[in-house]
Amino acid sequence: MAVIHVLDKHTAELIAAGEVVERPASVVKELLENAIDAGASQITVTIESGGVKLIEISDNGSGIEAEYIPTAFIRHATSKIRTEDDLNHIHTLGFRGEALASIASVARVEVLTRTENDECASVYRIEGGEDYPLEPGARGVGTTIRVQDLFYNTPARMKFLKKDSSEGTFVADIVAHVALSHPEVSFKFVREGKLQYVTPGDGKLRSAAYAVLGREFSRDLMELDNQEGVYRVWGLITQPRSCRASRSMQYFYINGRYVRNRTMMAAMETAFKGTTMQGKFPGGILLLEMPADLVDVNVHPAKTEVRFARENDIFDLVYHAVKLALAQPGTGERRFAFEEN
Numbered sequence: 001m002a003v004i005h006v007l008d009k010h011t012a013e014l015i016a017a018g019e020v021v022e023r024p025a026s027v028v029k030e031l032l033e034n035a036i037d038a039g040a041s042q043i044t045v046t047i048e049s050g051g052v053k054l055i056e057i058s059d060n061g062s063g064i065e066a067e068y069i070p071t072a073f074i075r076h077a078t079s080k081i082r083t084e085d086d087l088n089h090i091h092t093l094g095f096r097g098e099a100l101a102s103i104a105s106v107a108r109v110e111v112l113t114r115t116e117n118d119e120c121a122s123v124y125r126i127e128g129g130e131d132y133p134l135e136p137g138a139r140g141v142g143t144t145i146r147v148q149d150l151f152y153n154t155p156a157r158m159k160f161l162k163k164d165s166s167e168g169t170f171v172a173d174i175v176a177h178v179a180l181s182h183p184e185v186s187f188k189f190v191r192e193g194k195l196q197y198v199t200p201g202d203g204k205l206r207s208a209a210y211a212v213l214g215r216e217f218s219r220d221l222m223e224l225d226n227q228e229g230v231y232r233v234w235g236l237i238t239q240p241r242s243c244r245a246s247r248s249m250q251y252f253y254i255n256g257r258y259v260r261n262r263t264m265m266a267a268m269e270t271a272f273k274g275t276t277m278q279g280k281f282p283g284g285i286l287l288l289e290m291p292a293d294l295v296d297v298n299v300h301p302a303k304t305e306v307r308f309a310r311e312n313d314i315f316d317l318v319y320h321a322v323k324l325a326l327a328q329p330g331t332g333e334r335r336f337a338f339e340e341n
């Protein structure tokens with residue numbers, strides 16, 4: 001007869017961590033979300049060896065109070081929600097209290113953090129789930145998290161990583177997605193010792209796009225902004241003549257959260273039908289704002305999939321907004337000359 005037993009804590013932890021941390025890019029996504037939730041206006045991301053050797057994210061957000069630092073690394077420990085009811089209206093990017101616990105179980109982590117109430121900063125080290133006593137450190141208000149040697153204790157996971165340059169490209173893609181979703185935050189991205197960009201953090205989507213996606217792509221983007229009932233969609237889309245052979249330039253967000261969403265994609269592409277050649281895809285940055293209780297973000301541990309209460313509303317909203325933008329006189333010519341700043 002088969003013996004059924006409950007897995008030991010460490011093994012269970014590794015299984016749970018696997019759902020959140022698939023590769024360096026997933027670590028970067030979670031840490032960036034934490035920095036944004038902490039109210040940072042400046043965030044620096046540094047990676048070495050595609051993020052496998054080092055991911056360092058530094059922010060000027062609220063910091064973590066010394067007494068709570070070890071708690072933050074316990075699974076399901078969060079400052080963002082309290083009750084079941086809170087799950088119905090989530091206003092932060094994080095809420096599952098899983099990221100720090102997951103990351104710390106599969107890497108060597110060091111946190112340096114300070115709140116405005118602390119006289120000095122604290123350093124906390126946790127490696128493969130084993131932690132060390134807090135030590136005093138030095139920094140201004142905010143948090144720096146260093147994640148080293150990802151998957152050093154889980155060789156099975158390590159084997160599935162691609163080569164460093166590919167992992168670095170996944171990270172770059174995530175940083176780009178997050179930076180575009182928060183133009184009010186200045187993001188600095190350093191990859192393998194080379195500065196990639198700094199977004200100005202001036203609150204303008206166009207300036208963030210210019211920094212992240214480059215001049216060539218950004219200068220032809222058309223503005224779009226449409227409100228229907230409780231929904232608003234706004235952002236920038238490509239001109240029909242700038243459509244590309246891939247979907248790599250499609251960026252979708254819901255309430256400031258980067259998502260992969262078929263409904264928004266289908267609505268945008270349907271609206272472009274007839275204006276572009278077959279096999280060409282529009283690009284764009286579409287930000288959807290809607291009541292938090294009409295979208296379920298608690299569908300998957302990585303939180304990039306969402307479910308809408310009223311799917312059709314979303315399709316119609318995005319479709320009409322894109323149609324309207326495309327119908328503007330002058331579309332096809334260089335209508336919005338990009339102002340350099």
Ligand code: ADP
Binds near residue numbers: 061072093143
């Ligand atoms: P979640 O984001 O879902 O709450 P995490 O495991 O990502 O869970 O983080 C746990 C807690 O640690 C957060 O709720 C927050 O209070 C704190 N925290 C994490 N990162 C930061 C940060 N960069 N600045 C301030 N607090 C942070």
Ligand code: MG
Binds near residue numbers: 030093099
């Ligand atoms: Mg989080």
